Amino acid sequence: MKVLVTGCAGFIGYHVAEALLARGDSVVGLDCLNDYYDVRLKQARLERLRRQAGFAFHHLDIADKDAVRAVITGNDDIVGIVHLAAQAGVRYSLVDPYAYVHSNVMGHVVMLEAARRLGRLRHMVFASTSSVYGLNTEMPFRETDRVDTPVSLYAATKRADELMGHAYAHLFGLKLTGLRFFTVYGPWGRPDMAYFSFAKAIMAGEPITLYEEGRLRRDFTYIDDIVAGVVGALDRPPEDPCPPRLLNIGNHQVEEVRELVHLLEESLGRKAIIRSAPKPAVDVEATYAAIDAIHTLTGFTPSTPLSLGVPRFVAWFREWQAKISVG
Template sequence: MSILLTGCAGFIGFHVAQALLDRGEAVIGVDNLNDYYDVRLKEARLARLAERAGFAFSRVDVSDREAMAALVAAAPDVTAVVHLAAQAGVRFSMVDPYAYVQSNVLGHLVILEACRKISGLRHVVYASSSSVYGANRDLPFRETDRVDAPVSLYAVTKRADELMSHAYGHLFGLPQTGLRFFTVYGPWGRPDMAYYSFARAIVAGEPITLYEGGRLKRDFTYVDDIVAGVLGVLDRPPAGDAPRLLNIGNHAAEEVRTLVALLEAGLGRRAVVRDAPRPAADVEETFASVEAIGALAGFRPAVGLAEGIGRFVAWFKAWHAVA
C-alpha cells in the first residue's frame, strides 16, 4: 500500500511527506519543480526525501492528464491521495492568472479523474485555502460561512476545486476532504511569503512594506500543526459520498506588526518599515474556527507564533548562513 502525494517538493508537501515516512508509509511523491520561487530550495527538500526508505519520486505536472494517468496505472497499490500541488501566492495571481487556472483548476480536475481509476482508494485529502472566505467579515471563519465573494483569482481557483470535488463525490462516490489552510509558516518555508521575505529584507537592511501600519491580522499556523491535522484527517475518511470541508488554522488572529517584532528579536536587527495601503487582493483579517477538525481528528494547534517564529529563525540563519 502507498500514498500518492502531489507537491512533495513544496513547503507543506515536504513536511507531510516526512511525517508519512516517519510512520512507515510508502510515499509516491509528485512535483513539477516549477520556478515560481528558487528551485534550489525545492531540490534541497527533495534531496532529503530521496534519502528516505519508502520514498519514490516522479517529476510530473499534475495538469498533464496523460502523465498522471500513466503514473496511477503504474501504482495500483495506492490507497490514499494527498493533493497539495498548486500554483501558490495570492498576489501573483494578478500577474499570471493563466498559471492558476492551469495548475489549480485543470490540475485538480486531472487528479480527480486519476483518482476515479484507483480501485482501492480510501480517501483524497486536498489543499483548499482560507482565501475562499474572501470579503467575509464574520469572525472566526466557519465552514458554514458563505464563500461567494472572492477577492483574488487564487481564491476563485480554490473555490472551484471545492465545487469540483463536491460534484465528483456526488457523481462517483469519491471520498474526499478539502482543508482550508490558514497562513502556514515555519522552517523550509516559501520565500515569497511575508514572514520569509521580511526576514531576508531585515538581514539585508532593506525596507519591508507593511500595509495599514502592520495592523492587518492573520491566523498564522505553524507547519507541524498543519501536518498533524493533515495526517489526522487522512486517517478518517468520510463515511458517505459528501466531501468534507474543514478549516485548519491556529485559531488566533495576530497583527502582522507582531510578526515583524518577533523576527526583529530573533534576527537581532531592526526592520526598515514603509507603510502602504492594503492591496485589493488582501483581506483585513483571517481567523479560523477549528471546532470541526478538532471534533473529527482531535486537532489542537500546539505551537504559538513566538515559538514558531523562533524555530523558523533558527532554520533561516542556518540555511542562509546568517551570523
C-alpha cells in the same frame, strides 16, 4: 499504506511526505519543480525525501493527464492521496492568472480523474485556503459560512476545486476532504510569503512594506500543527462521500502582522526598516479559523504560538541562508 503526495517538493508537501515516511507509509511524490520561487529550496527538500526508504518521485506536471495516468497505472495500490500541488499566493495571481487555471483548475481535474480510477483509494485530501472566505467579515470563519466573495483569482480557483470536488463526490462516490489552510509558516517555508521575505529583507538591511501599518490580522499556523491535521484528516475518510468534507485548519489565534515583524526582529537581532502602504485589493483584512470541526474529527489542537514558531523558523532560515550563500 501507499500515499500519493502532489507538490511533495513544496513547503507543506515536503513536511507531510516526511511525516508519512516516518510512520512507515510509502510515498509516491509528484512535483513539477516550477520556478515560482527559488528552485534550490525545492530541490533541497526533495533531496531529503529521496534519502528515505519508501519514497519514489515523479517529476511531472499534474495538468499533464497522460503523465499522471502513467503513474497511477504503475501504482494501483495507492490508498490515499494528499493533493497539495498548486499555484499558490494571492498577489502573483495578478501577474500570471493562467498559472492558476493551469495548476489549480486543470491540475485539480486531472487529480480527481486519477482518484476515481484508483480502485483501492480510500480517501483524497486536497488543499484549499482561508482565502475562500474573501470579503466575509464575521469571525471566526466557519466552514458553514457562505463563500462566494473571493478577492483574488487564487481564491476563486480554490473555491472551484471545492465545488468540483462536490461534483466528483456526488457522481463517483469519491471520498474527499478539502482543507482550508490558514497562513502556514515554519522551517523549509515559502520565500514568497511575508514571514520569509521580511526575514530576508531585515537581515539584508533592506526595507519591508507593511500594509496598513501592520494592522492586517492573520491566523498564523505552524507547519508541525498543519502536518498533524493533514495526516489526522487523511486517516479518517468520511463515511458518506457527499457532500465532501471541508475543514478549516488554522491556529485559532489572530495576530497583527506587526507582531510577526516584532518577533522576527527579536529573533534576528535586527530592526526592520518599515515602509507603509495601503492594503492591496487582493489581500483580505483578517483571517481567523474556527477549528471545532477538525478538532472533533481528529483531536487537532494546535500547540505552537507565533512566539514559539518564529524563532524556530529563524533558526532554520539562518542555516539555509548560510548554505545558499556558499553555493
